[in-house]
Amino acid sequence: MSKRRNWFCGSEEHRISRRGFLGTAAATAGSMSALNLLREPCLAAELKKQDKRVILLWLAGGASQLETWDPKPGRSTGGPFAAIPTSVPGIHISELMPKMARRMEDTAIIRSLNTKDGSHGGGARMMHLGRRDEAAVKYPDLGAVLARELGSADSRVPDNVSFYTATEGRGSAVGQAGFLGARYLPMSLTTNSKPDNLARLDSISDLDHQQRHELRELLSNRFIEYRDSSSLRSHNEAYSRVRGLMSSDKLFDVSEEPQSIRDLYGPSLFAEQCLIARRLVEAGTPFVKVSRAWWDSHGQNFETHLELVSELDHVMSTLLDDLKQRGLLENTMVITLSEFGRTPKINASLGRDHFASAWSCSLSGCGINGGTVYGATDEDGQTVKDGEVDAGDLFATIYQALGIDPHTEYHVGSRPIPLVHEKASVVTDVLA
Amino acid sequence: MARPRALLMRFVYFTLAIASMVLNVPSAIHGSELLPEDQSIAEVVDHYISARLKQERIDAAPPANDANVLRRTTLDLVGRIPTSSETASYVNDKDEYKRRNLIDRLIGSPAFVRHQVNEFDALLMPDEKNRLREYLLAAFTENRPWDQMFREMMLGQADDPEQKGALQFVKARVGDTDRLTNDVSVTFFGVNVSCAQCHDHPDVYEWSQDRFYGMKSFFNRTFDNGGLLGEHEYGLVSYQTTEGEARKAQLMFLTGAILEEPEVAEPDDKTKKEEKEKLEELKKQKQAPPAPSFSRREQLVEIALKSGENDYFAKAIVNKLWNRFFGYGLVMPLDQMHPENPASHPELLEWLSRDLVAHNYDLSRLVRGIVSSEAYCRSSVWKGSSRPHPDTFAVGSVRPLTPYQYATLLRVATANPDSQSADQKPEDVEARLASLENAARGIAGEIEYPGPEFQVGVAEALFFSNSERVRNDLLRDSNDMLIGKLKKTDDVNELISVATMSIWNRLPDPEEEAALVAYLQSRSDRRDEAIGQMVWAMLTSSECRFNY
Numbered sequence: 001m002s003k004r005r006n007w008f009c010g011s012e013e014h015r016i017s018r019r020g021f022l023g024t025a026a027a028t029a030g031s032m033s034a035l036n037l038l039r040e041p042c043l044a045a046e047l048k049k050q051d052k053r054v055i056l057l058w059l060a061g062g063a064s065q066l067e068t069w070d071p072k073p074g075r076s077t078g079g080p081f082a083a084i085p086t087s088v089p090g091i092h093i094s095e096l097m098p099k100m101a102r103r104m105e106d107t108a109i110i111r112s113l114n115t116k117d118g119s120h121g122g123g124a125r126m127m128h129l130g131r132r133d134e135a136a137v138k139y140p141d142l143g144a145v146l147a148r149e150l151g152s153a154d155s156r157v158p159d160n161v162s163f164y165t166a167t168e169g170r171g172s173a174v175g176q177a178g179f180l181g182a183r184y185l186p187m188s189l190t191t192n193s194k195p196d197n198l199a200r201l202d203s204i205s206d207l208d209h210q211q212r213h214e215l216r217e218l219l220s221n222r223f224i225e226y227r228d229s230s231s232l233r234s235h236n237e238a239y240s241r242v243r244g245l246m247s248s249d250k251l252f253d254v255s256e257e258p259q260s261i262r263d264l265y266g267p268s269l270f271a272e273q274c275l276i277a278r279r280l281v282e283a284g285t286p287f288v289k290v291s292r293a294w295w296d297s298h299g300q301n302f303e304t305h306l307e308l309v310s311e312l313d314h315v316m317s318t319l320l321d322d323l324k325q326r327g328l329l330e331n332t333m334v335i336t337l338s339e340f341g342r343t344p345k346i347n348a349s350l351g352r353d354h355f356a357s358a359w360s361c362s363l364s365g366c367g368i369n370g371g372t373v374y375g376a377t378d379e380d381g382q383t384v385k386d387g388e389v390d391a392g393d394l395f396a397t398i399y400q401a402l403g404i405d406p407h408t409e410y411h412v413g414s415r416p417i418p419l420v421h422e423k424a425s426v427v428t429d430v431l432a
Numbered sequence: 433m434a435r436p437r438a439l440l441m442r443f444v445y446f447t448l449a450i451a452s453m454v455l456n457v458p459s460a461i462h463g464s465e466l467l468p469e470d471q472s473i474a475e476v477v478d479h480y481i482s483a484r485l486k487q488e489r490i491d492a493a494p495p496a497n498d499a500n501v502l503r504r505t506t507l508d509l510v511g512r513i514p515t516s517s518e519t520a521s522y523v524n525d526k527d528e529y530k531r532r533n534l535i536d537r538l539i540g541s542p543a544f545v546r547h548q549v550n551e552f553d554a555l556l557m558p559d560e561k562n563r564l565r566e567y568l569l570a571a572f573t574e575n576r577p578w579d580q581m582f583r584e585m586m587l588g589q590a591d592d593p594e595q596k597g598a599l600q601f602v603k604a605r606v607g608d609t610d611r612l613t614n615d616v617s618v619t620f621f622g623v624n625v626s627c628a629q630c631h632d633h634p635d636v637y638e639w640s641q642d643r644f645y646g647m648k649s650f651f652n653r654t655f656d657n658g659g660l661l662g663e664h665e666y667g668l669v670s671y672q673t674t675e676g677e678a679r680k681a682q683l684m685f686l687t688g689a690i691l692e693e694p695e696v697a698e699p700d701d702k703t704k705k706e707e708k709e710k711l712e713e714l715k716k717q718k719q720a721p722p723a724p725s726f727s728r729r730e731q732l733v734e735i736a737l738k739s740g741e742n743d744y745f746a747k748a749i750v751n752k753l754w755n756r757f758f759g760y761g762l763v764m765p766l767d768q769m770h771p772e773n774p775a776s777h778p779e780l781l782e783w784l785s786r787d788l789v790a791h792n793y794d795l796s797r798l799v800r801g802i803v804s805s806e807a808y809c810r811s812s813v814w815k816g817s818s819r820p821h822p823d824t825f826a827v828g829s830v831r832p833l834t835p836y837q838y839a840t841l842l843r844v845a846t847a848n849p850d851s852q853s854a855d856q857k858p859e860d861v862e863a864r865l866a867s868l869e870n871a872a873r874g875i876a877g878e879i880e881y882p883g884p885e886f887q888v889g890v891a892e893a894l895f896f897s898n899s900e901r902v903r904n905d906l907l908r909d910s911n912d913m914l915i916g917k918l919k920k921t922d923d924v925n926e927l928i929s930v931a932t933m934s935i936w937n938r939l940p941d942p943e944e945e946a947a948l949v950a951y952l953q954s955r956s957d958r959r960d961e962a963i964g965q966m967v968w969a970m971l972t973s974s975e976c977r978f979n980y
Contacts, residue, residue, distance in 0.1 A: 134614070134626050138883065158890070181887030182880045188891075197894040201903060208955075208965055213897070215951055216969040222944065223975040226813040229759070229830035234887035235974050241890050242897045412885065415765060 052150050052366055052402045053281040053332040056142065056289040057274070057316060059308075060169040061120070061296035064342035064352055065360035066381055067094050067305040068312075069109045077344035077380045080302055088371035096309035099317035105371045106320060106329060107364040108430040112375020112384040115340060115391050118354040120296070123339030124172035130395030131421040137412070138178035142395065143287040145419065147184040149404050150286035153237070156244030157251065157283045162186035163193065163273040166293035172339070173291060179412045183234055186289070193273055194252045198245060213243060251279045264318050271315045278322055281332050295338065299349035312336070320364055333366040333401060344381040358384045361394065367401025369432045392424030400426045466783045469790060473801020476787075480780035481807040481825050490820050493827040496811040498523050500980070502534065503937045505803055507833070507979045508757055509538040511547035512840040512869060515852040515861070516933035532804070539800055543866065548572045548795075550836045551756065554881055556585075556601055556619060563604060567597030577793035578749055579737050582620055586733050590660050590720040599661055602729075606656045613648040620736070622748030622769035623686055645671045646684025650732040653724070657711050662721025663729060666696045683728060685735045686744055694726055739789075744769065746785035750798065751775075754784075757802050759829030760822040765884065776823035812980040830980045832886050835879035837979070839872035842971055845935040846906045846914045875905060888977070896972050906971065907964045918963050924949055927963070935970045 066072055071083035071094040083092040086104040093101055093109070100107070117123045117132075125133055128141040140148070143160045151159030164170045175186035187195050200209050220236050250256050254272050257279070265271040270292045277288040292312070297304040316336065323329040341359025342352035358377045364370065375387030389397075396406035399419060406426060409416040467476050485492055496504070502522045506514045514522070527533065538544055549568040557563050571581050586602065588595030605612040614626045625644045653664040669681040683691040699707070714721055736745050747769060755761035762775045775781040784798065791797055802808060812828035820826040833841065844852075847868055852861045878895050880886075896902055909915040914934050921927040928948050932940045940948065948966060955962035970976065 133611070137624075137626075177889075179883070179885060181883075181885055182889030182892070183887035185880075185889050185891060195894075197891075197898040200898055201900065203903060204961070204965070208961065209897075211951075212965040212969055215947070215966065216972050218947060219944065219969055219973040219975070223973060223980075226815050227830050227980060228814070228819060229832075229978070231832045231882065231886040231888060232830055232974060232978060235832075235977050238888045238890045238893035239897070239972065242893045245890060245894065246898075412765070415768070 051284075051331050052286065053328070054142075054146055054150075054287050054366075054398070054402070055274070055277045055281060055319070055332060055334045056287070057312070057334065057336045058164075058173060058289050058291040059295050059312070059336060059338040060124075060164075060166065060173060060291050060293040061338070062123070062340045062342055062354060063295045063308070063312075063336075063338045064297065064301060064305055065111070065358075065377075066342065066344060066352070067096055067302070067309055068336075069093055069360035069362055070111045070377060070381060071095075072344065072379065072381045075344075075380050077346065077382070079346065081305075091371070091373055094309065096305060097313040099313045103317055103320060106324070106368070107362050107370050108368050108372045108374065109360060109362050110374045110389055110394065110427065110430065111360045111377055112387045112389050113341070113356075113359045113361060113391075113394065114384050114388050115356045115359075118340055118356040120169060120339055120354075121172040123354075123356055124169065125176075126391050127337055127339050128173060128176065130391050130424075137415075137417060138176065139417075140178040140180040140184060141176045142398070143175055143186050143289055144177040144180050144184035145399075146287040146402070147186075148180050150402070155241070155284065157248045157280065157285050158187040158195075158245060159285055160184055160186040160287045161189070161195075161277075161280055161285055162289045162291070163189045163277075164289075164291040164293075165190060165192065165269060165273070166291065168294035168296070169339075170291075170293075179410070179417070181231075181234065183238070186287075189252075189273075193254070193269070193276055194249075198249050198252070200246065210243060213239065248283065251283055251285075252276055254279075261322070264322070266314060266318070268311060268315070270311060271318070274315050274319045275322075278319060278326075278328075281323075282326065282328060297342065297351050298347065298353055299351040301342065301346070301350060301352045323365065329365040331366050333368060333398070334364040335398065336362045358382065363398070363401070363430060367403070367432055369430055372430055374427055374429050387427075387429075389427055390424070392421040393427055396420045396424040397427045397430060400428075401431055466779055466786065469787065472804075473784070473787060473798065474804035474806075476783050477780065477802065477805035477807055480777050480783070481805075484777060485824060485826055488824065490824055490826050491816070493811045493814055495806065495809050496828055499938045500811065501531070501809050504809075504828075504979055505531075505534060506538060507837055507841070508803060509535070509547065509799070510541060510543035511550060511834075511837050512543070512844050512865065514937055515844060515865075516849045516930070516937070517852065517854045519933060519937045521854060535800060535803060539796060541862070543862075543869070544796075545569065545572045546866075546869070547836075550834065554834065555752065557604065558881070563600045564597065567595075567600070570594060570597075575794065575796050578788075578795050579745070579793040582736070582745070583733050586616075586729055587727075602654065602661060603656065603659070606654055606661065609648060609651050609654075612651045612654075613644070616651070616732075617647055617686065618767045620748060621686055621744040622751055622763070622767055623744060624767035625686070641671060641673060642679075642681065642684060643686065643688070645669050645679075645681035646690075647686065649681045649683045650728045653728055657721050658715035658718065660714075660718070660720040662711070663724045663727055665724045665726070666698055683731060685732070685741060687741050689735060689741055691731050691735060693728070693731070696726075742789060743785065746788050746793075747781055749793075749795070750781060750784045750788060753795070753798060754802065757799075757808060758825055759831040760825070764823065828980065830978050832882040832888070832978055835876040835881055836869075836872065838879055838977060839874075839876035840869045841976060842875060842906055843868040843872045845971060845976070846967065848912050848914055848917045849930065849934050850917060851912060871905075875901065893972075896968075902968075907968060909960060909964065915960075915964055915967055918967070919960055924952055927952075931967060931970065935967070936975055 066077065066079060067081055071081065071092065072078040073083045082095045084095045084098065084101050085092055086101040088104040091104055115123065115126055117126050129139045130142065131139065143162065147160035160175065162175050164173060170190065175188060177184040189195055200206060216239060217236065224232060224236065254262060254275055257275060262275065265275045270290065273290045277290050280288050292308070295304070295308055316334070320329065320334060323332050340354055340356035343355040347353060358381060375389060376385045377383065378385045399406040406420045406424065407418060409418045467479060499519055502514050502519060506512060522530065522534065549565055549572055552568050553564050581598070584595045584598035588598040590596055590599065602612065605615055614624065617623045617625050625647060649669045652669045653667045655662050655664065670678060671681060672678050683693055685691070711721060735741050751761045751763050751769065752766060755766055762777055762781045763769050763773060788798055807825050810826070810828040812830050814827045822829065844865065852864055879892060880889060907915060909919055914931065918927050918931060921930060925945070928945055929939055932938060951966055952959065952962050
């Protein structure tokens with residue numbers, strides 16, 4: 001095993017200068033003793049990764065790479081859809097994605113994922129955590145890590161939001177903050193596009209609601225004064241964010257957007273949630289996951305994909321356009337990912353089954369070298385022929401693109417826990 | 433043990449790797465140097481804790497006051513806060529044995545069993561929902577010894593109604609042998625060998641890949657056959673070392689002890705096919721597969737509980753219970769009980785685990801001993817300059833409540849105190865408290881279970897700030913609720929006393945009282961609402977969210 005990296009500069013000065021730098025946020029950040037125990041990022045890195053955002057389009061159930069990013073036209077595994085050229089010479093994608101084909105310059109495709117776990121539960125967890133679950137350590141998922149790394153402690157907007165309004169597959173793609181703690185759990189939207197408990201009840205006036213909070217704080221501060229525990233302060237911090245978060249209520253309201261923009265996205269729920277995701281990242285939310293279900297096409301794969309890929313193509317291209325127009329794409333990464341891909345072999349029900357050994361994902365925007373394809377599968381799409389990438393490599397690449405050194409470590413008590421699994425390496429070819 | 437064994441078993445014997453065993457016992461203290469066995473647990477706890485404080489010249493925090501000790505002990509033993517009348521009568525009690533009486537009363541109550549079930553269900557099945565509750569309820573009701581519970585969880589007989597539920601521990605994990613291996617190691621032995629899955633542990637010499645795969649070998653033959661556990665007669669674990677060498681794992685316990693076992697050949701395809709057909713048939717009949725002539729899982733139980741090898745087993749549960757009552761283990765992290773990570777008080781851990789084994793793994797006895805100590809009763813307030821490290825246990829801990837504890841607290845605190853007053857018959861009060869505990873399950877489901885380095889999330893704060901449920905369940909102003917009573921209390925100071933005694937188990941200090949009086953008086957135009965807001969602020973204050 002390689003020698004542990006020393007992530008902490010080590011000096012007390014570093015601690016102080018960092019707080020000084022953070023200014024008003026410092027009091028809060030400094031008091032989060034449990035977090036300081038975990039990790040103290042260096043100042044340069046702190047600067048570098050400011051304002052980075054991620055929108056994850058989670059294609060729940062397992063989208064087919066053959067009908068999206070890695071078509072095999074003319075082969076027995078290829079299915080009925082053709083491949084079309086894109087705005088980047090030499091790159092072809094499925095004809096179901098004509099809009100994305102015209103906008104490949106900001107997007108990189110990875111065609112060589114081999115993640116080995118072809119079960120919905122295990123695959124979904126692996127593609128959320130970037131590694132296999134371990135019994136004794138609860139790892140944080142991508143959203144929790146990014147909320148921790150990219151968010152600020154006293155943010156007035158939510159720093160981890162997860163839309164999963166379909167029922168299929170939700171159980172295996174739930175947010176997990178693991179050892180980072182509930183502070184970084186997503187605000188989960190599971191029934192509609194507005195979060196629970198964000199709006200004040202009518203039975204209390206706004207003034208009383210605020211003053212009730214102030215009374216609570218006064219009482220708590222007296223209790224805290226001479227006491228200490230790793231989680232005590234987080235309790236008050238959670239409450240101190242409530243009023244701020246309540247004012248972000250409007251971010252979740254698409255009717256606040258001009259009709260022209262809403263028309264561009266279209267009327268589907270997935271489209272509306274992507275528009276809300278854009279509103280959130282624009283307001284400073286570092287991580288939003290928008291889940292679209294259900295891609296599990298064991299039967300009628302081609303009808304399913306005709307419908308779902310067409311929607312994805314439209315919404316994803318609109319989202320990228322919108323982000324770009326607002327100058328947000330430079331610091332916002334858009335990822336499409338599933339728990340696995342689908343078998344090249346077409347089964348008797350004209351479906352494709354679970355397939356984790358040679359599939360694709362895409363990365364666009366922030367830190368990404370657009371217009372590239374990394375890795376390749378063989379001519380039938382059965383195996384990875386070139387540039388095999390596992391979940392850890394993918395996560396390392398995402399972190400690197402966002403300015404987070406993937407080989408830093410968290411410390412839980414005395415135990416060092418690397419951000420990605422030890423053997424993971426960054427796919428530098430897709431980085432800008 | 434009732435489990436039938438084949439003749440073959442007679443020829444099987446343990447070979448202990450003596451040298452490595454001695455090295456691997458987590459502490460090198462020898463029994464003869466420890467305090468005598470017949471001393472009380474509480475005395476021994478205080479002796480060793482004080483000895484270290486003295487040695488490091490740390491002045492411990494003073495004892496917490498009566499009301500605080502009552503609250504802490506009640507939360508820890510029965511999972512709720514005391515009622516205001518319990519608080520008043522305890523504080524006024526002049527009996528010199530009142531604390532002992534309190535502990536006896538709490539441990540003797542059915543709520544103690546229910547709370548143990550909650551705690552152990554969370555310990556054993558952290559990711560599952562209530563899967564062991566039924567078994568645990570039966571086991572804790574009769575205070576079943578911990579070694580017996582372990583045996584039943586590993587080897588319970590599917591046809592024995594009492595043991596059937598225990599098997600859920602293995603069943604829930606049997607689909608992933610690595611996880612089963614890890615979970616058993618962490619839960620029962622306080623040892624996390626998972627890093628050794630891929631490579632020898634860099635810091636802990638003894639934790640080699642052999643150790644992980646040795647542990648895994650105890651489980652690799654176990655399988656699920658239509659919801660019933662079976663164990664094959666054959667099957668080896670092989671792995672590749674970091675140097676690329678392929679190895680077959682030996683049946684090896686965490687101490688390094690290697691168990692010899694009959695050699696078995698891998699059956700041919702025909703035999704395997706026959707076995708499969710037979711299993712399919714049993715599945716249809718919903719019958720358990722036959723027990724193997726040599727059970728590897730059974731070997732684990734034997735070795736883990738064998739005198740000289742049972743240190744890990746006894747120490748792990750002592751450490752976990754200690755952590756539960758002190759907010760910090762004698763060994764931290766709890767799953768790192770290895771030779772390179774000594775206990776803060778090695779003799780104490782040694783003595784307590786020896787005592788546990790000598791007293792038939794009686795967990796209630798251990799719990800009673802720990803909470804009877806003076807160390808357990810220290811104030812959590814520290815006004816000195818530098819706060820002593822938590823591993824000195826010089827200051828009382830501040831621990832986040834579990835979802836059940838917090839939700840039950842909220843229910844007990846917001847119930848009309850007259851319904852649980854000293855005038856009521858004790859059994860009526862008990863029944864009323866049990867029903868409040870039951871009603872708490874809904875809100876408990878909204879709260880996250882606290883793990884190490886737990887941080888309260890904003891979802892919880894939003895829930896308590898804005899949910900309809902909190903308003904309806906806790907802030908209703910009907911007659912059975914605290915708010916209903918407060919509404920009818922005209923004197924503002926009395927109103928505040930009733931509220932703080934119900935919610936905080938104490939009277940307000942002058943500054944708090946002034947703040948609360950001012951809050952209510954400035955809202956005299958909407959008094960009822962203001963009372964609700966005051967109660968909300970008290971319920972959501974940190975004092976209510978933590979055990980301190």
